[in-house]
Amino acid sequence: MRMIRFATLLVGFGVMMGGSVAVAQSQSADSSTAPAIDAGLNIHTVDLWPSGAPAQNGNDPKDVPALTVFAPRGRRPNSPAVIIAPGGSYVMLATDLEGREVADWFAVRGITAFVLRYRMGEKHQYPIPLEDAQRAVRYVRANAAQYRIDPDRIGIMGFSAGGHLAAMESVSAETADADAADPIDKASSKPNFVVLGYPWLNAMSPNANGMITYCANNATVKTVPQDKCKELETKYSPVKFVTSATPTTFIYITSDDKTVDVQASVDYFEAMRAAKAPVEFHSFAHGSHGSGLGNGDPALDLWPTLLDEWLRGQGILVRQNR
Numbered sequence: 542m543r544m545i546r547f548a549t550l551l552v553g554f555g556v557m558m559g560g561s562v563a564v565a566q567s568q569s570a571d572s573s574t575a576p577a578i579d580a581g582l583n584i585h586t587v588d589l590w591p592s593g594a595p596a597q598n599g600n601d602p603k604d605v606p607a608l609t610v611f612a613p614r615g616r617r618p619n620s621p622a623v624i625i626a627p628g629g630s631y632v633m634l635a636t637d638l639e640g641r642e643v644a645d646w647f648a649v650r651g652i653t654a655f656v657l658r659y660r661m662g663e664k665h666q667y668p669i670p671l672e673d674a675q676r677a678v679r680y681v682r683a684n685a686a687q688y689r690i691d692p693d694r695i696g697i698m699g700f701s702a703g704g705h706l707a708a709m710e711s712v713s714a715e716t717a718d719a720d721a722a723d724p725i726d727k728a729s730s731k732p733n734f735v736v737l738g739y740p741w742l743n744a745m746s747p748n749a750n751g752m753i754t755y756c757a758n759n760a761t762v763k764t765v766p767q768d769k770c771k772e773l774e775t776k777y778s779p780v781k782f783v784t785s786a787t788p789t790t791f792i793y794i795t796s797d798d799k800t801v802d803v804q805a806s807v808d809y810f811e812a813m814r815a816a817k818a819p820v821e822f823h824s825f826a827h828g829s830h831g832s833g834l835g836n837g838d839p840a841l842d843l844w845p846t847l848l849d850e851w852l853r854g855q856g857i858l859v860r861q862n863r
Contacts, residue, residue: 583612583648589676598664606673608680611644611654612688621694621857622653622685623736624677628701628831631661631670631744631755635831639700639738642834646845650858653688655681659706663764667745667755667773674710675730679717683728694857696734696788701801701831704740705779708809711735711790712782734857735790736848739798739830742805745777780805783812789819791851793844795828821851 589606590597598604613620625647627639634640636656644654659673678697685692699707716730744755753770765773775781790813794806803824813820828841836842852858 583614585610587680589673589680594660594676595672596665596669602658603662604660604664605658606660606676607658608655608677609640609644609658610688611641611648611656613648613651613653615651616653616689617651618689619691619694620651620653620689621696621852622655622681622688622690623647623696623698624655624657624674624681624732626657626659626674626697626699626703626706628699628703628741629661630741630758631702633661634658634703635700638831638836639703643698643700646834650849650852652858653690657703661702666765667777670706671709671713671777674706675713675716676725678710678730678732679725679728683725694733696736696857697732698736698738699740700738701741702744704737705742705744707735708737708740708742708779708790709777709782711788712779712784732788734852734855735788737790737792737806737809739794739801740792740806740809741801742779742809743802745774746802746805747774780809780812783809783816783818785816785818787813787816787818789855791821791823791848793823793825793847795825795830795841797827798830800830819855823847 586607586609588594589608594606608624625640625643627634627636629635636658640656644656647654655677657674657677659670659677661670674697678695681688681690681695682692684690685695697707697710699705710730711732713730716726717728718726721727745753748754748757750757753774755773756765756767756770792806792810794803796803806822810820810822823844825841825844828838832838832841834842834845849858
């Protein structure tokens with residue numbers, strides 16, 4: 542399915558709000574028992590690396606990459622799953638607006654949602670966030686049976702900086718290692734579908750002053766040396782790596798977004814179209830950056846309906862017999 546639909550409204554970015562998610566307990570792919578689930582909320586959290594993440598720098602929650610799991614009621618077998626990367630300019634995470642609220646939206650539709658807490662900021666510069674996202678996809682796929690998930694219907698979704706991360710994860714080379722001792726690392730890191738919300742796709746592109754935006758915009762990461770910044774542009778600009786194998790992708794933006802470059806999303810759409818990769822694009826006429834699922838705006842509240850239709854059209858959401 543290759544199409545472009547321009548609407549007249551939409552949503553915002555990864556506002557720098559929302560804190561972190563507490564780590565409840567860890568679980569590896571070969572465990573015999575499932576992680577404990579809150580009986581009332583049907584939520585639990587797992588560390589991506591139970592024995593400690595590579596290059597882990599500290600033990601605060603923000604230093605420990607994790608997934609918070611929102612399981613649908615009933616959890617039917619072979620259901621879809623989505624990993625959600627909140628935004629926050631790669632310095633913090635909007636885990637409520639662009640995490641929990643979105644996870645609830647998916648869970649009520651029978652899709653198991655995993656909100657990703659990825660590392661970022663001065664202590665955890667690129668490619669560490671990308672490595673966390675790749676590990677998240679491998680974790681979900683390796684534990685598909687445990688979570689009653691279809692391993693061929695696992696998606697990644699991101700807002701703003703999380704949108705850049707989701708796009709980069711989807712176009713990156715496969716990281717599965719068949720010889721790995723860790724069963725999670727044997728699983729594929731390639732998602733089956735991608736959703737990008739007002740993505741910061743030019744995060745690794747030069748700004749008007751010639752500085753890589755990722756390095757220049759945020760006090761906590763502008764300590765990156767300039768030679769490394771140029772390397773980041775070469776290695777981590779998603780538009781450079783789009784191919785015909787790029788997973789089916791849904792993109793939505795607002796045309797007057799004053800925080801991220803809308804043209805970067807248009808360019809990404811055009812790159813996917815040129816590569817004959819399946820893509821759907823929605824540009825809404827007005828909307829501030831960081832409005833999540835619409836945040837009560839009568840116009841922007843409509844975009845999740847378009848996403849719902851797309852998920853059904855892609856065969857990601859299918860009617861199941863009870």
